Structure formats: structure tokens, C-alpha cells
Amino acid sequence: MDITWDDLVGSALLGTERRRPSGVVGDAEEAAAGLLDAAAGGVMRRRAGVRPGVAGERPAVAPADRRPELPVAARRRLGTLLADRVGDGARGRQGAAPNLAELLPQWLAAARREGYRAPAALLPALLDAARSRTDLRADTLALTGPRGLWLAGLNPEWKYALRVGHAGAAASRPEDERETRRIWEEGLFAERVALLTRSRLADPAHALELLASTWRSERAEDRLMFLDSLRTGLSARDEPFLEEALSDRSRNVRATAAELLSALPGSALAGRMAERARGCVSLGAGGVVVEAPYECDAAMERDGVAPKPPSGRGERAWWLGQLVDAAPLSAWSAQFGGLTPEQIVALPVLDDWQPDLHAAWCRAAVRQRDSGWARALLGPPPAPSAPVAAVGDPAKLLSILPADERAGWVADFIGAHGLSEAFQMLGVCAVPWAPPLGRAVVDALDIARDAGSYPWSFSGVMGLAERCLDPGAADQVAVLTAAAQEPPDGSPGATVYWSEAFQRLTGTLRLRAVMLAELRPEPIAGHPDRHPDPAVSEERTGADPGTPEGGTP
Structure with a gap:
């Protein structure tokens, strides 16, 4: 029977009653059997005609991981949690049984704290679980360690692991300077991001030097991702590079550089913002007097002030908020005659500017990780009869x-x-x-x-x-x-x-x-x-x- 593969597929999809291949005879039952026989023969011919592939390069040997392996009972528990990781979230009513899907992240975090390594046989299942759940990735990559990264390099579905820089993974992947340079100059973008993040964890100054060496030739979207990695280990040593990035041709890069500089209270940008903010906020006879900016000049825009407010927000309030939340909080004690943060927050703010001013102070406290100001802005928990404050984000201040x-x-x-x-x-x-x-x-x-x-x-x-x-x-x-x-x-x-x-x-x-x-x-x-x-x-x-x-x- 000389039947093409396309004829067989078409007959299988439409049915032999609607489309019978040439050479297949008999009633409906016989035609179906004839189609299956023809398909079996066609499969054999297709397989017989396949040429053997060329053997690829043998993968490198997996690196050693000398951390202790899990106890036997814990290994069995991990296998159970991974097998049931889909969980019961799709059901409207969960019943009384524990949700194993929600226990997996807790188990991974606990195993990571104990310093164990994952069993080799469960590495694929762990990487699969973390591929679909980003909340598992940090602990999974710490637990799988260098062998997890090695395995991820062999499967494109696990390439996320190569992009995620993690302290545990960083400690287990030392690279000499020559290899570091090779990856940075020749590697894929994901490999370069992972390398920069690992370097930032191990040696922030060396990572900055690596980034500066190719900064001017990078694409704008890549510069933004690389710049974001400087959040790890951010210090005054990064200021000259970030100041230069304020003149970058990409608006997003400029905004990120300004944000990072404002997190350094001793930076020149923070000083410029403090001077502008003090010119807008002062202590008067009846309380805090606010005179918001009337324009956003070029110097303000260079320092990261976005000139156009979001819909429904006034320009002056928008500019004021950006100046205040980028200014060092330490500047306000001198501005208000040595008052403490609690005393400053308790002052009345004239002309309905209090929501804008306090919201900006809340953002500044979160960005600068200032617990004193966070405590003052939160105050004691509201009494049962008092309304819950709407200014700021209590969860971020509490953190x-x-x-x-x-x-x-x-x-x-x-x-x-x-x-x-x-x-x-x-x-x-x-x-x-x-x-x-x-x-x-x-x-x-x-x-x-x-x-x-x-x-x-x-x-x-x-x-x-x-x-x-x-x-x-x-x-x-x-x-x-x-x-x-x-x-x-x-x-x-x-x-x-x-x-x-x-x-x-x-x-x-x-x-x-x-x-x-x-x-x-x-x-x-x-x-x-x-x-x-x-x-x-x-x-x-x-x-x-x-x-x-x-x-x-």
C-alpha cells in the first residue's frame, strides 16, 4: 500500500467514514483496522529512515556539594511534598486536611536554615516546582546548590535558575578572574546578570568595576537591569558611578540611579534634595508651613524628579512629595530646632498639606530604613474607637x-x-x-x-x-x-x-x-x-x- 503519512493523519483525524485512504477497503470496522495497520507500517518506515544524530559534547562533571544530606525521614517528606505540590487551591472548600502545597515553602526554608543539600534524585522535581512558583526559588536554589545550577544549564526550562543570583548559589560557584571576564564579555544576558549578582554578593567593589568596564556599550534595557543589581551591598563607594548614571540617555536608568542615591543619606544628591525640601517646608508660628515648588526645573529633573504627575494628582504636591521622600530624614531635626521625630510628626501642618507631607516622610523612612522615624509615624496602635490612619503604608513601616x-x-x-x-x-x-x-x-x-x-x-x-x-x-x-x-x-x-x-x-x-x-x-x-x-x-x-x-x- 503506497499511502503518504499526511493521508494517514487526515483519515485518523476525520474518521474512515469521511475520509478513507486509498488502498484501505472493507466495512467501517475493517477500514479502521486497515488504517491502524497502515499507520504502524508508516511509523516503521519513518523510523527506519531516520539518520543517526551526531553525538554532542559531553557535559562537564557536576560540581561537588559537601553539605550534609537530608535525614532519611526528611528526604521522604520532601518527596511527598513535591508529589502533592499542586495542592487544593482550586477547590472552593478545602476540608480539614492540611494543604501540602503551602507546607512546601516552609519545609524548604527550614531545610535551608539547617544547611542541608537536596538529594540528587529530587533535583529535577525541585527545579520544576520552583519554575512555576517564584516564591520557592530562593530557598530551592540554596538547597539544590551548585548541582542545581549545573543541572539548570542543561535544561532550557530551568533557565530561571541562571538568572537568579543567590547567596547560597554564589558561595558555591567561585570563578577565577579569567572565567569571570569571559562570561561577562561573551555570555548570554541571563548569565551576565547572574554573574553580576553573585559578584555583588561576594565583592561589591569588584562587581561595580565589572559593570563600569562595559557600561557605555550596553543596551538601555540591559543597563537598567544591571543597575538594579547594585541594590545589594549599596554603599558610598557606588556614588560616583550612580552620579554619572544620572546623565544617562535612558529615563528609566536615570530614575533608578536617583532612587539608589537617595537611599544613601550622605550622597551629594541627598544633600541637594535636602536643600530643596528645606526650602519648601519650615516651622511657622501656627505649625508646619509648606510652600510646594511652582516648577520642576532641569536640575530637579536630572536628580530624578518626574515632572509629570499621575492622573488626579496636582503638580505641586507631586513635586513636593518627591523632594521630601528623597531628602535625608536627619535633616529635619535641624530644620525644626532640634525636635525629635515624634515631636515633628505631632506638629500641625497648615493648609491641608499634612497627608502629602506625612506620606512623603513614610516613603523616606522605608527607603532609608530609619526605625526612629518609622516608629514616630506609626505611633501607638489606634484605640478601638479611633479610625485607622490612612496616610502611609503601616506594613512597610512595620517592616x-x-x-x-x-x-x-x-x-x-x-x-x-x-x-x-x-x-x-x-x-x-x-x-x-x-x-x-x-x-x-x-x-x-x-x-x-x-x-x-x-x-x-x-x-x-x-x-x-x-x-x-x-x-x-x-x-x-x-x-x-x-x-x-x-x-x-x-x-x-x-x-x-x-x-x-x-x-x-x-x-x-x-x-x-x-x-x-x-x-x-x-x-x-x-x-x-x-x-x-x-x-x-x-x-x-x-x-x-x-x-x-x-x-x-
Whole structure:
């Protein structure tokens, strides 16, 4: 039978009743069988006609990773989490079972803190998981280490790993100067970004020298990406290069350079911005007097002030905000006669300029990581009867404060205002949440349930609690798993949902406790340096697990 491959494919798609290939005879059943026979013969002919490919260059040997391997139980746990990483997020109702997809990032972070390396057999699954979830990438690349980067270089689907510079990966990929120059001058863009980021982590001055060597010949979009890498290890040594970048032909590059310089309170740009801002904001008889700029001149524009405001924003308020949030916060104490940040923030601001001025101070506090100003702008948590302040971003200001102070502030806020305004604040608190914060969250969820609140509106907080509550809070949550009596004005079926949610939270906390214990196996009694798991014993004693201690194989 001389039937072309296209004829076979067309008949298979349309069916033999509508399109029968030449040479295929009989009724419908016989024609279908004849088509399959012809297809089998066609496949054999196509395979027989394939010429053998030319063998490519053999890959380099994978680099060594001398970190300890995971304990046996932890290896099994990782395999389970990776197999179930799709999770139940698509379902409207999750039931009482823990969501394993949400446990994977916690497990990866804990394993990274313990200093383990990933099992070689699970490297592909780990890289696949991080390809679809950016929140897993940093911990995944730290855990997979140099072998993960080596493997990513062999599969285009994992090329993201070559773009992500990470401290763990950087420490495990030393390059000599000749190789560094070769990659920087001849490598692909992703390789160059990764190299620059690694160099910035290891030696910021050398990375800056590398960037400056080819800066003028780079494309504008590449210059922007390279410049962004200077955020890591930013210091006064970068100022001359960034000052030169203020004259770059790309507007985005100029804006990024100005932003980086304004994060250096001692930079010349910060001084110029301070002088302009002090000319606009002063202390008068009745409070703070604001005289916003009437124009955005060329010098202001060169220093990063965007001349055109967004829709709905006045020009003068837009220019004022940019001047104030780029000025060093230390300049305001002298401007206001030695007042502290708390005293300055408490001053009345005339002519309705307070929202603009305070919002700019909030942005400056976040950019300059000034905890004193952040504390002053936040103030104490609002009383239950007081409205929640709308100026600034409390979550960003909280992120600057020490972890214990941050957790205490949010716990007091939740106690006064509940959870409706606290979601973003909870997201910046250190994990696991401090006991007072954990108790405040659980108590607020219990109050919401007793009040008959609509349960689905708290699913986000419940998800955060599964990830962030201390596992030791499981017993406190377990008390709430019993189905409560449904309030007469509550949402129908709400109590059943709350019971399932508290059961899931309890199960998740207990499972997290088991996961952490698996990553920290107990030493064998009487031998503090020996562990039941051979990999851990090898790391602690330096002995081969198959060799008797102090002997030969």
C-alpha cells in the first residue's frame, strides 16, 4: 500500500467514514483496522529512515556539594511534598486536611536554615516546582546548590535558575578572574546578570568595576537591569558611578540611579534634595508651613524628579512629595530646632498639606530604613474607637522595626480593630509569629466565628496562620475545632466551615512540628556527635558512614 503519512493523519483525524485512504477497503470496522495497520507500517518506515544524530559534547562533571544530606525521614517528606505540590487551591472548600502545597515553602526554608543539600534524585522535581512558583526559588536554589545550577544549564526550562543570583548559589560557584571576564564579555544576558549578582554578593567593589568596564556599550534595557543589581551591598563607594548614571540617555536608568542615591543619606544628591525640601517646608508660628515648588526645573529633573504627575494628582504636591521622600530624614531635626521625630510628626501642618507631607516622610523612612522615624509615624496602635490612619503604608513601616516590637504592635492593633485591616501587617511579621501575636490572631478568629461573621472573608488570614503560627499553638487552636452553635443572624453553614478550618489549622501546625523534628534528628544516647541518620553522623564526625570510627574499611 503506497499511502503518504499526511493521508494517514487526515483519515485518523476525520474518521474512515469521511475520509478513507486509498488502498484501505472493507466495512467501517475493517477500514479502521486497515488504517491502524497502515499507520504502524508508516511509523516503521519513518523510523527506519531516520539518520543517526551526531553525538554532542559531553557535559562537564557536576560540581561537588559537601553539605550534609537530608535525614532519611526528611528526604521522604520532601518527596511527598513535591508529589502533592499542586495542592487544593482550586477547590472552593478545602476540608480539614492540611494543604501540602503551602507546607512546601516552609519545609524548604527550614531545610535551608539547617544547611542541608537536596538529594540528587529530587533535583529535577525541585527545579520544576520552583519554575512555576517564584516564591520557592530562593530557598530551592540554596538547597539544590551548585548541582542545581549545573543541572539548570542543561535544561532550557530551568533557565530561571541562571538568572537568579543567590547567596547560597554564589558561595558555591567561585570563578577565577579569567572565567569571570569571559562570561561577562561573551555570555548570554541571563548569565551576565547572574554573574553580576553573585559578584555583588561576594565583592561589591569588584562587581561595580565589572559593570563600569562595559557600561557605555550596553543596551538601555540591559543597563537598567544591571543597575538594579547594585541594590545589594549599596554603599558610598557606588556614588560616583550612580552620579554619572544620572546623565544617562535612558529615563528609566536615570530614575533608578536617583532612587539608589537617595537611599544613601550622605550622597551629594541627598544633600541637594535636602536643600530643596528645606526650602519648601519650615516651622511657622501656627505649625508646619509648606510652600510646594511652582516648577520642576532641569536640575530637579536630572536628580530624578518626574515632572509629570499621575492622573488626579496636582503638580505641586507631586513635586513636593518627591523632594521630601528623597531628602535625608536627619535633616529635619535641624530644620525644626532640634525636635525629635515624634515631636515633628505631632506638629500641625497648615493648609491641608499634612497627608502629602506625612506620606512623603513614610516613603523616606522605608527607603532609608530609619526605625526612629518609622516608629514616630506609626505611633501607638489606634484605640478601638479611633479610625485607622490612612496616610502611609503601616506594613512597610512595620517592616523596619525589630521583630518583637513589630509583633507586639500588630497584636495590639488586632486586639483593638480585629483582623479586617491587619492582613498586610501580618505578612511582614517574623515567622513563626511571637506567642502574643499568635494568641491575638487565634482570639480574633474565635471572636469572628462567635459573631457569625461571613467565614470566607477570613480565608486569607487562616492561610497565613497555617504558615506563620508557631506549631506550639496547636493545642490552643484544637480547643476551637468543635462546631459551635450557629448564631441566628450568622451566615448559613458558617459554623461547619469554621470547624473544618480550625481542624485544618490544628493538623497543619502539628504536621509542621513533625517536619521540623525530622530535620533535627536527636543524637544517639551517650554519643552527642552521633545521629541515627548516617548522613548527619558523617557531617558531625567527618567519618565515612560505611567506615568504623577510627578504623579502615
